[in-house]
Amino acid sequence: MYPVITFSREFGSGGHSIAKAVAEKLGVPFFDKEIVDEVAAKSGFAEDFVEKQGEHTSTFDRWFAGNMYGNNYYDSAQDAIFKMQRNFIEDKAKEGPCVIVGRCADYFMKETDIKTLRVFIHADLEHRKARIIERYGEPEDIDIDRSIHKKDKGRKAYYHYYTDQEWGDAANYDLCIDTSNISEENAVDLIVTLAKAMDE
């Protein structure tokens, strides 16, 4: 059986496309935005809210919410979403091999005995900028460096808060690939080859 494959990815590194191509080549289910949809449907929270709270956080957000609401309403909403995402991911992983993007899935899987391949996709800033512009076009009125930095920072803070591990530390993953130097096609082939080699 193939392993469950989790992907963590830097914004603009091509991680989403690589993960999707891997799932297609292996013929296994793919979960990224699907996790948001499911949690939004079950919780009644708006999709946008789940998407933001389900993978991004900042100490400022937390400080602000703590002071504004006192009653920890804000933290509780994020924690509730976190738990629902975790349940969703664990349920899917138990059903069989699949590909899961983001949302600390690598961390959850470590605490199960399900065979897992934990992948981290990253790239240097220059390549990520080029990839974002190629995909979405040259943005107007947006500082793209700042936008990448902000997205990374939110994901890092979220990951650190919920796992107490460092995002992007090689120790947390079985395989880390830099797409500045390794093409998306080669990255897909590597992961597929490895998943097949792990199929016992």
Added chain:
Amino acid sequence: MYPVITFSREFGSGGHSIAKAVAEKLGVPFFDKEIVDEVAAKSGFAEDFVEKQGEHTSTFDRWFAGNMYGNNYYDSAQDAIFKMQRNFIEDKAKEGPCVIVGRCADYFMKETDIKTLRVFIHADLEHRKARIIERYGEPEDIDIDRSIHKKDKGRKAYYHYYTDQEWGDAANYDLCIDTSNISEENAVDLIVTLAKAMDE
């Protein structure tokens, strides 16, 4: 042409064996201990001294040496060895594709325009201990945890001192492989496949 492949590795992760097997499969020169031999021969320093100074350092060593020798003799010897290793590595890389283990080679190569694949091999403590015992037998009178920790710490400090980068941070490598979960054979195959895909 294949890329130059640099290997950084945690002690006991199987990095040396993997690097050697990759060089053999690609039919390219392999440099690990060979770097020490060459630098020892050229410098007149003892091999043991080059080996220790050429990849390990600690803040205590530096503090002790600074206080003992005042004249920075110790730092100068380490810096001289560092420079000789760097020259050796750059010369070999210019000659053509090869495999180089340790000694900040990934960092030196970044500053050249030679096509490079920078690999980091790591594993969790439990697997590294098992691998060391399998290879060298159960040690007597040695605390193996302490010994692994000390070796890692020395390599980390050396890398950080000379490159100002964090050892084991995925951002510094094209490919990081955890041999706790991925077998040595699979790791070798991945790297060889990738080197061949990068052969243009």
